[in-house]
Amino acid sequence: MAWPLFLLVATPIVAGLGSLLVRERRAVEVLQCAQVGAMLASAALVAERVIVSGSVSVGIFLQADALSAWLDLIIGIVGSTGTLYAVGYVGEEMDRGHLSFRRYRQFFCLFDLYLGAMLIAVNLENVAIMWIAIEGSTLSAALLIGFERSKAALEAGWKYVILSSVGIALALFGTILVYYSSEHVLGVSSEALRWSQLYRVAEGLDPTAIKVAFIFVLIGYGTKAGVAPMHTWLPDAHAEAPTPVSAMLSANMLTLAVYAILRFKAVTDRTVGPEFTGKLLIGLALLSLGVAAIFFLVQRDYKRLFAYSSIEHIGIALLGFGLGGLGTFAGAWQLMNHALAKSTAFYGAGLVFLRHNHKLLDRVTGLLSQMPLAGAAILVAGVALAGMPPFGLFTSEVLIAVRAYTARPEIAYVFLALLALAFATLLYQVFRMAFGAPGEAGAALGRQCRLFTGAAVGVNVVVLGTIGLQVPPGLETLLAAIVKMFSAGMEAP
Amino acid sequence: MSLLSPQIGSQMVDLGSALLLLTCFAIVAQRRLSACVDLFALQSVFLALTAALVAFLTGIYHIYAAAALTVVIKVVVIPRILKQVIERLNVTRELVMNVNVPAGLLICGALVMLAFFITQPIIPLGFLLTRDSLAIALAIVLIGFFTMIARKKAVTQVIGFLVMENGLFLAATAAAYGMPLIVELGVFFDVLVGALIIGIYTHRLQDAFDSVDTTKLTILKE
Secondary structure, eight states, rough: OOOOHHHEEEEEEEEHHHHHHOOHHHHHHHHHHHHHHHHHHHHHHHHHHHHHSSOOETTTTTEEEEHHHHHOOOOHHHHHHHHHHHHHHHHHEEEEEEHHHHHHHHHHHHHHHHHHHHHHHHHHHHHHHHHHHEEEEEHHHHHHHTTOOOOHHHHHHHHHHHHHHHHHHHHOOOOOOOOHHHHHOSSSGGGGGGHHHHHHHHHGGGGHHHHHHHHHHHHHHHHTTOOOOOOOOEEEEEESOOOOOOOIIIHHHHHHHHHHHHHHHHHHHHOOOOHHHHHHHHHHHHHHHHHHHHHHHOOHHHHHHHHHHHHHHHHHHHHHHHHHHHHHHHHHHHHHHHHHHHHHHHHHHHHHHHSSSOBBBBGGOOHHHOOOOHHHHHHHHHHHTTTTTSHHHHHHHHHHHHHHHOHHHHHHHHHHHHHHHHHHHHHHHHHHHHSSSSOOOOOOOOOHHHHHHHHHHHHHHHHHHHHHHHHOOHHHHHHHHHHHHHHHTTTTT | OOSOOOHHHHHHHHHHHHHHHHHHHHHHOBBBBHHHHHHHHHHHHHHHHHHHHHHOOOOHHHHHHHHIIIIIIIIIIIHHHHHHHHHHHOOOOOOOOOOOOOHHHHHHHHHHHHHHHGGGGGGGGGGGGTTHHHHHHHHHHHHHHHHHOOOBHHHHHHHHHHHHHHHHHIIIIIISSSHHHHHHHHHHEEEEHHHHHHHHHHHHHHHHSSBBBGGOOSSOOO
16 A cells, blocks of 8 residues: 555656646646646545554655655645646736746646655655755756746846755765764665664764764755755745745745754754754754844835745744754644645735736735735735634644743743744734735736636635644644654653 | 775875865866866866775775766766856956955865864774765865855856865765765766756856856845
């Protein structure tokens, strides 16, 4: 019963290459919709198998445990709605004559390969091949960010490709160091790169080598996760990329980078205890929160506003993982809810951009009456992202604050102060955008665009609302397994 | 192994690594763009020789494959792509840099010391034959990183990135006796695609900004 896992990683690759070959727009749309169905179903089946039996594997490379299944669900759900949204959004661009069919096909090919690379990365059993897949997602994202080829888009793309290449190179050095220390225990072979083997022998690895390796990995993948002070590419890339891509960057790619850090954290904690990684993660997390809270205040561009909100939320999740225990539970919960809420926010923002063709925050008002769909998406997502009930981010932020208060009260004070600042700014801007009298009229959106983007927003909001009220039992099992995975190092002295 | 005593073998690997480091300094001191590309190709030749030497001394044959790939991709293909990019540009030399050459060389010297300082505690873990190369590999990674910061032209930033990759490859081959073959293949593929994509970006920057001076990228600011 391993075929869902295979289907999950193969679907986007097949759909992407298929989109490049077909000659009709209708065929691309059909392929993309088929991909959405297959991806959702297989992600759910993989998660179900993992909940029942702990892990699923295909061949020697593909293996999904609880943490992988968690990421499969996030990327599967948000990737599906993102694909639906892209069909609406990019289709509208083409209807308006901004895009030739050749470029339309290219977009979907890159978009699907990007999703595929991320799905492969989270289901790999091998540390170094995971690096290759993550680098693959970086490269496809680089072309997607500069896709519109305006000066601003090229600048953002260049910044991204250079910074993330450096980051990923440092992460590879960290990976090599892990191999350097593990091959003495496991021998010169692929075994020395398998997560399960690394966890098993972690206690016998050289502590200094593992510490140095973790620092390289943290800086490297931290750059990709947009952790301050390596975040400088993030607002530019999120603002200038085509909006479906912005949504995927924020919801999936940042989450994927956090996943990579977590995998190494699990090894490092078993070798040197959780203190070391905890301190590093908490420090970077608070710095990210601070940077985001300050830059929130000066934003004039609504996509940049949401981009800084991503830095904030990834920071909060890392704070949770850094604190450990209940914090790990809250951190994982934060990642899923943030992915859903932030992609919804970008879906709304993209519709506003299609209508008005600018990204200026203070010229957008009265969305609820002018564009009910975009207005509702931004309002719901904004309330969720600010951390208000009844959404999951409220739960995770409260849990992290509680965990911080019991462990180190001063962290809780700083955390809550920064959270309050971000809360006030974000809600103010979102309410201003959603309510009031509408400004300029702008260009109306086509029927097909409204249909597909409406479906994407609808699915996201329904899932976000449902899991916000109560953690579903199946997900609870997964979360418990993730917490257990990170508590192994906690018992060590 | 029988032909050379481990001592001589280890010194030869050290020599190869040192030559790699030396070309790094030459790249930092070189202002002409096409000469930088040539120096990168030369560095890749040294890298391939060092890797082949390690393969010969240890009898781990898949490292030969990695060395051959280095020759094909980093000595032939990537320098050719970069030369083509340079031909299209309106500059051949870099006159103004963020850090001038003497200061740059001094900083690189400091980076080498930093690399030895960081790797000091973990070097005894390595194989006797090649363990000193780890420090040199890290030094090359750091110098590559520094080149990306110190230079303003997109092409030299790409070379900085490729130098970083060479350092990583030296770390993998010399310090850890090479990653498994499938990993090496994947990494090579990524490097090649990465270089292509950066090349594409350089073309587009040239078209949009009439320059590959990255200090002119100033639209996006807080």
